[in-house]
Amino acid sequence: MKLYVSINPQELGEKAASHAADELNKAISEQGYARLLVSTGASQFETLSALIKKDIDWKKVEMFHLDEYVNLPENHIASFRKYLKERFVQRIPLKKAHLVNGEGDIKETIKLLTEEIRKQPIDVALIGIGENAHIAFNDPPADFDTKEAYIVVELDDKCKEQQVREGWFKIIEDVPKTAISMSVYQIMQSKIIISSVPHLVKAKAVKDTLESDLTNTIPATMLKQHDNWHLYLDESSSSLIDHKQSYNSLYL
Template identity: 55%
Template sequence: MAGEIGASMIRNTIASKGEASIILATGTSQFETLNQLLKEKDIDWSLVTVFHLDEYIGLPITHPASFRKYLKERFFDLVELKAYHLINGENDPEKECERLAGLIEKHAIEVAFVGIGENGHLAFNDPPADFGTKKPYLVVDLDEACRKQQLGEGWFPNLEAVPEKAISMSVHQIMKSRFIICSVPDQRKAQAVKDCLEGEVDPMHPASILQNHPDCRLFLDQESSSLLSGT
C-alpha cells in the first residue's frame, strides 16, 4: 500500500511538473515498499531524481551493511533514473555534507519514503535529535540503541563492528518534502510508534516531528501498532 500510494504521488508529480525528486530510505522496513515501486511499470523513472537518507562513516560500499550497496542492488541498478545522489561515507564527512547540500538545495522534494527506528530515530537523527538546524545533511553520533538495531537486523557480526558515526539527512530537510510516506512494520518498533504518535513532539522521540507535517502517511502493521491506544 505504501509503495502504491507513493507511486501515485510520483506519477502525478511527473504529469504536472515533468519530473520528480524523491527520497528513499533503507533497512528491512523498506523491502516491501521498494519492491512495490519496482512493480509500478508506468512510472517514467528517467524523469526521477533520488536522494537517500543516511550512510555510515568509513564503511566501504562493498560492506553488506552499506546503504549505498543496499540501494544500488535493490533499486538503482534495476531502473533507469534521471539521477541519483548517494552519500559517500568514505569521503571527508563535512565536505560530503556540503556537497550533498549543494545538490539537494536545487530540488524540491515531492515524496520522502522514511521509517522509524526502534529508538524513534528519523533517518539517523538519534535522540536527542536536532530539530533546529537548517543544514540539509549532518554528521551524527549513533547511540547504542540504534547500533543494536543494526546488529539485530543482521547487518553486522557484533556491536563493535557497527560504526559510531554517520552522515544523515537532517530532520528539517526531511520535513521540507511535500509528501512523506512512513512505513513501520514489526513488534520491535511498537514502543517507538507509541512514543512518536501519542506523545508530545520531542527531540527525545525524533520521529514525533512527523506530527507537524501537513501530509505524512503512516503505514503500520498489527505488530507495530499494538501499543497504540484503542488497539
C-alpha cells in the same frame, strides 16, 4: 497525518508503494519530473520491492537517500549505498541517484549533497522510523534546531543494537560510531512524507511517536508537525496503540 493499518508487511509495502507511485506520477504530470527521497533498512524491503514494479517514468525521477555510515566501505553488507544499488537503483532507469558517500572528504560530500537537494523540493519522501524512534540517523536527543541539510551524527547504543539484530553487523562494536545523516529540518521540507513502519520491534516507537508531544527524545514526533504525513503500519507494529483513539484517520 493519516494512518493506515495493514495485515502484514507485504500488504503494507504494496499500499505504501502504490501511494508513493501515485504521488510521483502526479509530480511528473504537473512539473515534468519528480524528486524522491528513500530510506533503507529491513523495514523498507517490501515497500521498495513493490515500488520498482510500479508504472512510473523512472527516467524523470531523481533519487536521494537519507544516510550512510562514516568510513564504511561500499562493499560491506551494511552499506546503504550497496543496499540501494542492489534493491533499487540498478533495477530501474532513474534519471539520477544522489548517494551519500561516507568515505573520503566528508565536508565536500555534504557540500555537494546540500547543493543538489536544495535545487528543488523533494516531492515524495519515504521515511522509516527506527526502534529508538529516530528518523534517518537522527538518534535521540535529535537536533531539531540545525538548518543544515546533512550533518555528521553519533549513533546511540539502541541504534547500534538494532543494526546488529537486523543482521548488518555481528556485534555492536563493529557498528561505526558516526554517520552522515539528513537533518530533521531537511526531511521536513519534503512535500509529502510516507512512512512504512512494519514489525513488532517498532511497536513501542510507534506508540511513543503517536502518544507523545513534540520532543527531540522521540525524534519521530516531529513528523506529526508535517501537514502531509502518511504512516503505514501492520498489525504487529500497531499492536500497542489504542485503535479506539482517533489519530486523524485510521484505515483498517
